[in-house]
Amino acid sequence: MRTVFHPANERGYNDIGWLKANFSFSFGPFFDRNRTNFGALRVLNDDFIARGNGFGSHPHDNMEITTIVLQGALEHQDSMGNKGIIKAGDVQVMSAGTGVVHSEYNPSETEDTLSLQIWIFPKVRNIEPRYDQKNFGDKFVQNEFTTLISPVKSDNTLWLNQDTTFSQGSFDAGQQINYTIKTPGNGAYVFVLEGDINIDGQDLNKRDALGVYEADAFTIQTNSESRLLIIEVPMV
Incomplete structure (x- = not known):
């Protein structure tokens, strides 16, 4: 491993007043040659967006984009004709x-x-754009991971144009969680939303992350109440 x-x-x-953004990977004004991506995971931006403000109309192509609202809401509108509100507990995907x-x-x-x-490089380029949204607020079970996004189309999860799995869960202190890689060869990017954990001797606190690869499984030890997001992606 x-x-x-x-x-x-x-x-x-980057702080521009209404937007305070933390970049896990090189983005906008931030560039670090050692932090450009983790496999197919290209962007993980942790954003504060002030009330009554937001991102005006802007283009994207050939990227798989996921938005997870942790607090508050976002109003989405796009050139495909979609318009709606994304609230805490909602996950939005857009190819x-x-x-x-x-x-x-x-x-x-x-x-x-x-x-x-969160941006992920696509498996197939130049597909027809698509949009989907799902609420997971009543799906979470304490001390278990809930699958948000799966490479297999299902009524219970969302789907992206890539062999990626997103899992999120909240755990009590003192839990030992065995995570098995869902797609052989994938790596897993563990992002600590809240709490204090340990993986393979590495301590992680709030908003720390650990990319794990060349492994079939790994174990997470929770040292306090913790909320975790795992983004599993191809490494090539």
């Missing part, structure tokens, strides 16, 4: 494919939004 540790305090950061234009805006006048935007 091989690992790469990404401490939270070494992420890129940009041949090209799509979209906007994301915090519609609240009272509450700020915390969200993750």
Whole structure:
């Protein structure tokens, strides 16, 4: 098993007032040649979006984009005709494919939004753009991972144009969690949303991350109440 540790305090950061963004990988004004991607995982942005503000219309192509709202809400609108609100507990996926234009805006006048935007390189380029959204608020079970995104199309999960699996769960202190790689050859990027864990002797705190690869499985030890997101991706 091989690992790469990404401490939270070494992420890129940009503050433009209404947007405070932390970059796990090189993005915008932040460039680190050693942090350009983890396999097919290209972007993990941890964003604070102030009430009444957001991203105006902008284009994407040939990228698999996931938005996870942790607090508050985002209003989404795109050139495919989709328009709606993404709330905490919702996960949104968008295959940009041949090209799509979209906007994301915090519609609240009272509450700020915390969200993750995650980009993954596609398995097949230039597909027809697509959009989907699902609420997982009632799906989570304490001390278990819930699959949010799967490479196999299912009514219970979302799907992206890549052999990727997203899993999220909340765990009590003192848990020992065995995670098995779902797609052989994939790596797993473990992102600590809350709490304090240990993987293979490496301590991780809030917003730290550990990429694990060349392994079939690994064990997570929770040292405190913890909430985790695991993004499993091809390494080539």
